Amino acid sequence: MTQSAAIIGGGVIGGGWAARFLLNGWDVRVFDPDPNAQRKIGEVLDNARASLPGLYDMAMPNEGALTFHDTLSDAVAGAVWVQESVPERLEMKHSVYRDIQAYCGLEAVIASSTSGFKPSQLQQNATRPEQIVVCHPFNPVYLLPLIEVVGTDANADMLCQVEKILQGLGMFPLMVKKEIDAHIADRFLEAVWREALWLIKDGIATTEEIDDAIRMGFGLRWAQMGLFETYRIAGGEAGMRHFIEQFGPCLAWPWTKLMDVPDLTEELIDKIATQSDAQSGHLTIRELERHRDANLVGMMRTLKARDWGAGAVLNRHDAALNQNWAIPNTLQDVDDLSQPVKTIDRAVPLDWTDYNGHMNEARYLQAFGDATDRLMHIVGCTPDYIAKGGSYFTAETHIRHLDEVQAGGHIRVETQVLLGEGKKLHLFHAMFEGDRLLATGEHMLIHVNLATRRASDPAQDVADQLGQLVAAHAKLPVPNGAGAAVGKR
Ligand SMILES: NC(=O)C1=CN([C@@H]2O[C@H](COP(=O)(O)OP(=O)(O)OC[C@H]3O[C@@H](n4cnc5c(N)ncnc54)[C@H](O)[C@@H]3O)[C@@H](O)[C@H]2O)C=CC1
Ligand SMILES: C[N+](C)(C)CC(=O)CC(=O)[O-]
Numbered sequence: 001m002t003q004s005a006a007i008i009g010g011g012v013i014g015g016g017w018a019a020r021f022l023l024n025g026w027d028v029r030v031f032d033p034d035p036n037a038q039r040k041i042g043e044v045l046d047n048a049r050a051s052l053p054g055l056y057d058m059a060m061p062n063e064g065a066l067t068f069h070d071t072l073s074d075a076v077a078g079a080v081w082v083q084e085s086v087p088e089r090l091e092m093k094h095s096v097y098r099d100i101q102a103y104c105g106l107e108a109v110i111a112s113s114t115s116g117f118k119p120s121q122l123q124q125n126a127t128r129p130e131q132i133v134v135c136h137p138f139n140p141v142y143l144l145p146l147i148e149v150v151g152t153d154a155n156a157d158m159l160c161q162v163e164k165i166l167q168g169l170g171m172f173p174l175m176v177k178k179e180i181d182a183h184i185a186d187r188f189l190e191a192v193w194r195e196a197l198w199l200i201k202d203g204i205a206t207t208e209e210i211d212d213a214i215r216m217g218f219g220l221r222w223a224q225m226g227l228f229e230t231y232r233i234a235g236g237e238a239g240m241r242h243f244i245e246q247f248g249p250c251l252a253w254p255w256t257k258l259m260d261v262p263d264l265t266e267e268l269i270d271k272i273a274t275q276s277d278a279q280s281g282h283l284t285i286r287e288l289e290r291h292r293d294a295n296l297v298g299m300m301r302t303l304k305a306r307d308w309g310a311g312a313v314l315n316r317h318d319a320a321l322n323q324n325w326a327i328p329n330t331l332q333d334v335d336d337l338s339q340p341v342k343t344i345d346r347a348v349p350l351d352w353t354d355y356n357g358h359m360n361e362a363r364y365l366q367a368f369g370d371a372t373d374r375l376m377h378i379v380g381c382t383p384d385y386i387a388k389g390g391s392y393f394t395a396e397t398h399i400r401h402l403d404e405v406q407a408g409g410h411i412r413v414e415t416q417v418l419l420g421e422g423k424k425l426h427l428f429h430a431m432f433e434g435d436r437l438l439a440t441g442e443h444m445l446i447h448v449n450l451a452t453r454r455a456s457d458p459a460q461d462v463a464d465q466l467g468q469l470v471a472a473h474a475k476l477p478v479p480n481g482a483g484a485a486v487g488k489r
Contacts, residue, residue, distance in 0.1 A: 001026050002064055006079035006104070008072060008096060010037040011335050013113045014085035016141025019048035019067065021081075023142065024169045025061030029076035031069050038068050043286055048142040050408040051293040054349030055143070055300055055314055056170075057370075058321040059410060073103040081104070081137070081165065085113040093122060101127045109162055111135035118179040119152045131153040136183055137171075140289070143296050145172035145313040148183045170317035172310070191204070191258055200272055204455060206475045207275040223299060224309050297350045328378055331465050337472040340430065341378065343371035344413035348405055358404040365399060368429045368441035371413040375427060379420075379465040381458070390459055392425055394443040400481055403438045411438065417473045418482060420466040423447045423455045428479050440481045 005021040007014045010032035018028045018041050030041065033076050045066075053060050069075040077081050082104055086096050093112065100110055110131045112122055123129035134150040151159050159175065166173040176183055182190060192214075199205040205213070221230045229239070235243030262268060280288060303311025327345055328334045334341055344367055354360040376382075376392055385391075405411060412432050419426035429441040449456035457463065 003081070004029055004064070005081040005083060006031065006076040006080050006100075008032075008042050008075065008082060008084045008100065009086035010034070011085065011087075011114075012139060013137060013141060014083070015044035016048075016139060017083045017113070017137065018058070019045050019052070019142040020169055020171075021083075022064050022066055023048060023052050023060055025064050026081075027064040028066050028076045029077075029079060031070075031072045032068075035471075042287075043067075044142075045288055047286070048294055050290075050406070051297050051350050052142050053347030053408055053410070054352070055297060055304070056318050056321060058112060058318050058327065059347065059412075061324065072099050076100055076104040076108070077302055078105070080108055082108055082110045083113065084110065088115060088117070088231060090117060090121060093117070094125065095127055097122070097132060101131065101302065104131075104246065106131075109133065109158060109165070109322040111162070113137055116182040118181060119150050119155070120179060123152060123154060126452075130158065133282055134172060134176075134183070135162065135166065135173075136186070136479075138185070139294065140296075143293060143300070145170065145310050147171045147173050148176050148185060149173045150176040150179050150183055152179065156471045160259075162311070167316075168320070172313045192274075194258055194261055195256065197262050197264075197268070197272075198257045198260075200275070201268050206279070207272060208279040211279070224303060233380050258277065294350045301349060301351060303479060327374060331378055331380075331468060334378065334469075337469060340414035340416040340473070340476070341375065341469070342412060343374040343429070344411065344431070346411060348407050348409045348425055350407045353407045356404075358406055358426070359409070361399075361401060364401060364439050364441065365397065366429070367413060367431060368397075368439075368443065369394075371415055371429045371442060372427060372445070375415050375417070379469060380462040384405065385459070385462065386450070387452045390456065390462070391448055393448045395446050396444040398442045398484070398486070400440045400484070401472045402440070403433075403436055405438050409433050416479055417469050418442075418478070420470040422457055425466070428482050430479065440479070442484075443481060458476055 002025065004027035007018045007030045010018060010030045011034070014030070014032065018030060022028045022045070030037065031187070046379060082100055082427070084093065084096055086092055093114065097110065104110065106128070108131065110133070112132065112134050113136060114122065114134055115136060118136070119132065119134045122134065123132050126132055129152070133155050134148065136148040136150070138144040138146050149159065149162055149166070153417070163173045163175060165413065174184065194212050200207065204474045206325045231243050232240045235241070235246070237482060245362045268347055283291070300310050300314060303309050304314045305311070326333065328340055348359050352359050352363040352366070372394065381390070381392060410433060413429050417426070418428050423446050425445040425447065430437060431441070446455050447458045448454065458466070
């Protein structure tokens with residue numbers, strides 16, 4: 001049965017949570033008194049649909065149902081997870097918990113997005129403190145994996161379940177062992193924010209110069225290694241110890257104004273807002289969000305290819321997705337040998353699209369190449385087999401681009417084996433979005449001995465498995481377009 005999450009407060013963060021749950025197959029029930037909440041969440045969802053599914057190389061589950069409710073009691077009914085994302089005011093959060101606990105199930109998790117309150121503060125005077133836990137996300141919640149989970153002794157029994165549910169949403173729960181104001185990550189953000197305010201107040205840098213100082217340099221380092229791994233490298237061969245010895249004395253020099261906070265006077269606020277308008281005012285918030293999402297998707301997919309940091313979290317979720325929405329790994333996994341085999345089932349990543357607003361031609365080849373790799377794996381041409389010295393090389397390719405598809409579009413490739421005899425493997429891939437045929441890819445591959453780099457017969461096991469597929473597919477009609485030349489309709 002589909003699980004449901006209640007989103008209490010559907011602003012910047014609640015909207016991101018709604019998208020994260022929905023796109024992971026949960027039903028989502030929103031309560032927010034703002035008459036614009038539905039429109040705002042709809043816009044956030046559009047951005048999320050274009051960006052999140054394409055981070056994975058497997059299809060995500062079908063979207064859950066999104067409903068908006070006039071009362072909080074209605075929204076929390078039946079929800080196993082209640083995500084509170086109302087403004088950062090303690091008395092408001094307390095009053096919202098009173099209402100939630102009056103109507104939600106006894107087993108429901110009540111998670112708070114709070115940036116800074118400790119769980120013990122949130123639990124004060126609650127009917128059932130053990131239900132309330134901090135789950136602090138990062139904007140955009142639908143893309144960034146980090147989630148700081150902070151509980152008290154009262155929550156001990158539920159933290160494991162909370163961690164599991166968040167992992168199931170493709171997130172990286174950082175289980176914070178000791179509560180502290182602003183948890184872990186926001187203490188860094190706060191420190192950097194304070195320095196930035198001083199640099200502006202003192203007229204040393206503009207908003208744009210500060211952003212450049214971050215994004216052209218250390219921001220890129222932080223995105224993939226964080227602070228300590230980065231500084232370990234900065235210590236050279238002598239490592240961390242040398243780094244601290246060299247830069248330790250600077251801590252006593254006036255390199256930071258951290259203990260002193262500038263007054264947020266009207267004058268300072270006006271200076272920051274004016275500079276920010278000059279820097280980014282030509283773009284709407286939604287346009288900025290789309291740039292942010294495309295940049296994040298590109299960086300995260302690069303990290304994914306390297307199975308590193310945030311990218312490794314995506315790979316773990318991909319493995320979980322494939323258990324649920326199966327693409328076959330072996331011939332035994334194929335449900336019906338007599339039909340073309342499903343070799344790709346995924347969304348179009350944002351970074352596969354181009355200036356024409358659709359999937360770029362080169363990415364059709366990438367998808368068909370991935371489909372070929374999957375078929376090779378299914379017939380036993382696995383990484384182990386390849387490591388022993390046999391593989392297939394593609395000798396010829398013919399792609400027909402029949403229809404377009406946009407970022408986030410759910411594509412599927414079905415593969416028919418036209419010939420699998422001796423050294424030759426002749427494949428015909430058909431790419432669909434739903435029932436719509438988008439493209440076909442016809443490929444001739446030759447089995448190769450990787451030591452001699454010359455054509456060779458595949459090992460018996462691969463030949464046998466391929467033979468089974470060829471015999472079954474021989475009964476299928478020759479697909480429309482097979483053997484066509486360029487320009488021939
Ligand atoms: N904006 C950010 O970068 C981040 C914010 N957070 C935390 O998330 C929480 C929400 O922050 P934002 O989404 O930024 O604020 P927001 O102002 O964008 O959204 C708050 C929403 O709560 C609604 N609301 C107000 N009273 C309500 C009530 N009684 N019941 C239901 N909804 C109510 C408002 O109409 C509004 O839509 C805060 O605790 C904040 O610290 C956490 C991570 C990042
Ligand atoms: C500015 N902020 C303290 C609300 C930021 C966060 O809590 C996390 C984030 O997304 O930057």
